[in-house]
Amino acid sequence: MNQYTVLLVDDEEEVFQVIMKKLDWESMGFSIAGYARNGVEALEMAEELQPDVVMTDIKMPYMDGLTLCKKLKELYQKVKVIIFSGFDEFEYAKEAIKIEAEEYILKPINSNELREVFERIKVNLDKELDEKRNIDKLREYYMESLPVLQENFYTSLIEGRIPESQIEKYVQNYQINLTGPYYVVTVLHISTTNPENVPIDPFLLTVSVKKLAEEQLTEKWNCRTVTYLGDILVIAQLSDVDSVTHFTDDMDRFCKMAKRVCKATVTAGIGHVCNQLSQLSLSYHGAKNATSYRVLYGNTRAINIAEMDPQESVDEHWEEAYIEKILKKVKMGEQEPLEEAIAEFTGQMAKTRMSLQNYRILVMELIAEIFRFGSNNQINMDEVFGNNSDLYNQALQLESTDALGAWLKENCMKMQRQVTNERQDTTKSFVTRAVEYVKEHxxxxxxxxxxxxxxxxxxxxxxxxxxxxxxxxxxxxxxxxxxxxxxxxxxxxxxxxxxxxxxxxxxxxxxxxxxxxxxxxxxxxxxxxxxxxxxx
Known part of the structure; x- marks a missing residue:
């Protein structure tokens, strides 16, 4: 039997005790997650507990029950609200209907009436949960809800395969409404390590999370949602650049909801904001990088690349995948993955029959990308390479790809240490500013x-x-x-x-x-x- 949590809210503790004793909660499929003595405290607890049902009095200090209900419905659309009060007035009941409360109960509370209320609510909760978990319905939904042409268009945009001059033609032909004026791509990555015992295969788990994303995000952010290379991509439309901070908070709440509803561990990587559909591939590139930071900041949360790497520009795009991977590992701050990326690069060079001219071009591009990366990440390149002004010739004089790999490893590790120290200093400075602000205000x-x-x-x-x-x-x-x-x-x-x-x-x-x-x-x-x- 599905179990659901209840948060009780009343400023009189004896009311809690009476309600808790009136019913056999466990046999009904509920448990009391906690109780709060006022609306302010209840809002704080709701963020932590994520209750399925909130049962609240109306008349309380600091924040009344009706105001609490409005705020709960704004933050958690699926929460069920029961209002109980000693006020038998039409205006209160009318307001309760307006805020979509499940029930309005008058004190003193009758045990039978209360049991019937929770039985009705459980039926609705079970129905909603079954709809999300029902494998047949999910499969049917997946087969019917994704128009092939639109799906191909979105993925082609992400891959940067549509010439800018052709985008408008496809938008009109496929009846797609992407008017912006600003866009941001989010990658919803579902972790597969240490999965919970969920009676659904990974493919259908992805479908479940995608369906939840469409329900929770489409209307507010005018999103387009597609599956891509095992991840879920959300293309959101923003009215202005600054609203990306509110979008980030909504995505953070969504990750926690996916954990509770779908039993999925989701990380939302948010890319840079852009103002042209042709730049969606660059926003996706940043979003994909953002998901990598889950090793530092944990999963089941939203990670905005602009907050992780403020210096990273949406216009940056490394042409060669192997160089991009090496510099990405420098950012991540772990030695072993960096060594593996360098070994992969030099191994590929050894296999490729490359002319001397192409080898020189490759070394030149490698050094240029390293210095561009250093500049964007405030790395002191003199500390890395010394005062050597002829790095290009120094690299060309190395006698093998193994020697080039050793040279690259030595210098990239120096850069990696600087990036790690800079990130730690930035985080401490960030928190220090917040603490100082509190002390002043x-x-x-x-x-x-x-x-x-x-x-x-x-x-x-x-x-x-x-x-x-x-x-x-x-x-x-x-x-x-x-x-x-x-x-x-x-x-x-x-x-x-x-x-x-x-x-x-x-x-x-x-x-x-x-x-x-x-x-x-x-x-x-x-x-x-x-x-x-x-x-x-």
Whole structure:
């Protein structure tokens, strides 16, 4: 039997206990994932727990139940919402219908009524889940939903095989609506290592994730979704360049949803934004590179190449695949894959019957690409090669491809160390700026993760990953801890009212400040102050 999770929200703890005892949740196919005492806390918990059902009271401090429901529906379209209240008023019921609540129940809650409500919801949840997992339906959907001509057009664009002068003709002939004005390609890569016990083969798992992507992303981002070389490609249309940060956050939420709904481990690699269909192949190139960074930042998340490699330009495109692969491994920071890429390159050179002239051209292109890469990644090339001004002739004097490989390995490893150190310094600088911003603006009541991401000009998904990796805390937890530290200092050194201290540390509502303080220290601000002063 499928099991679903429930998040309870009410400011009275005894209500939790009554609801939890009224039903045999496990036998009904549900479990209580947690409970929150107000809407603000519930939103934070929902991001972590990803509940299937949220059951909430209307009248609560800091954020009422109706506002909570609206925000939940905006963030998690599939969540089922039950509202229970002591208010038997038409306006409340009408508002509940407007926000697509599953049920509106009046207190006191009757056990039989509550059981019937959850039985109905489970039927709907099972139906939705079965539709996504039903192998026959997935196969039928796949066979019927992909017009061959359009699929070929999209993949040809990605491969850069359509001349720019011919693109408009194909768009009209195949009745394709790609008006932009901006585009970005995303690669949805499904990991196959350590797969979960999913009763579906990899091919149909790809179909399941693709179908979910079309359901969740098509309307908002006007996407085109195709399968390509084992991955899923999403071609999104943007109204402006800056909206790519919001798109990145949506893709991050999608990866987590795919994990929960399809049991698939998905990494979303997001390429550079472009303004011409002929540049989609370059955006795809960046998106493919972005998925490689999952070895550093983990999977089940969105990775934007512009945030990983800000210096990488959408106009860059290495003509020779083997040189591109070597420099890509330099970026990744791992020695063994770099050595393998160099060995593959020199091995291919040894097999190829190449004229002396072609060999000289190849060495010249190799050195040019290395220096272009170094320039784009702020590598000090003098530290790599010394003050040697005649590298070309030095490389030509090497007597074998093995000798060239050894020379290339030595210098690429020097570059690799610089790239790794630069990335670490950049990440630390990134987090340091965020921490300094908190210290300067913690009293700002509007300070939020959106505020600081706007200041840093990054997506919330990338910021959250890096910040937690470096500090061990989420941004919200860090901000709360810092505000509480300042509040304690003010309590013990200043003779001011609690509401004044609350305002000084960024809380507009003194009651909510007291609630957070008590949650942090186990007692109210006044008792904490009395206890500390009494110890002196």
């Amino acid at each position: 913690y009293a700002d009541q509007e300070l939020s993760i959106e505020t600081i991401c706007s200041y840093l000009n990054v997506s919330a998904a990338y910021f959250s990953t890096v910040f937690k990796k470096e500090t061990g805390k989420t941004f919200i937890n860090y901000l709360t801890d810092y505000r509480m530290e300042q509040a304690v200092d003010l309590l013990l050194t200043k003779d001011e009212k609690t509401y004044i201290i609350a305002e000084k540390v960024g809380y507009s509502d003194p009651n909510y400040f007291s609630y957070v303080f008590k949650k942090q220290f186990g007692m109210s601000p006044s008792k904490y102050k009395a206890g500390k002063l009494g110890e002196k």
